Amino acid sequence: VLRTSATxxxxxxxxxxxxxxxxxxxGDGRRQACRRTVPYRNPDGVNAPSPYCGHAWEHTGEYTVTATRTWEITWSAAGRSGTDTVTRPAGARAVTVIELVSVLTEPDR
Incomplete structure (x- = not known):
């Protein structure tokens, strides 16, 4: 939460x-809405998935990951108040997927 005042x-x-x-x-045709975002801390090593908003690519390659953040803005001044919702770019990163690991999900087949 960000707060400020100006006079x-x-x-x-x-x-x-x-x-x-x-x-x-x-960057691979998928989008996801992350409702809970916290700094990622992984005590178990680099291979554990994100507990809140992770993604696994299905193919190796170069991907550009972009994010947008929705903000709820509330204001008050001179006995009045209001709210508004705005969406702004949150950033972009290049990601290189160089290795994929297969997981057997139906061992009896």
Whole structure:
């Protein structure tokens, strides 16, 4: 949550921005909406999946992952208040998938 205040000509406005859904385009034709986002910390090593919003690519290659964040903005000034929702780019990264691991899901087949 981000908060700020500003005063000009005797008028003070208080603004709060609360992060909402993070939409991730994984670069392989898939999108996912991440409702809970926290810094990724993995005590078990690099191969454990994200507990909240992970993705596994099905093919090796170069992918551009892009993200957009929705924010809820609330404001108050001079006895009035309001809310608005805005969506803004959150960033982009190049990802290289160089190895895939097959997992046998039906061992009796």
């Amino acid at each position: 000009a000509d005797g008028l003070t406005i208080d603004i709060t921005a609360t992060p909402g859904i993070l939409t991730v385009d994984t």
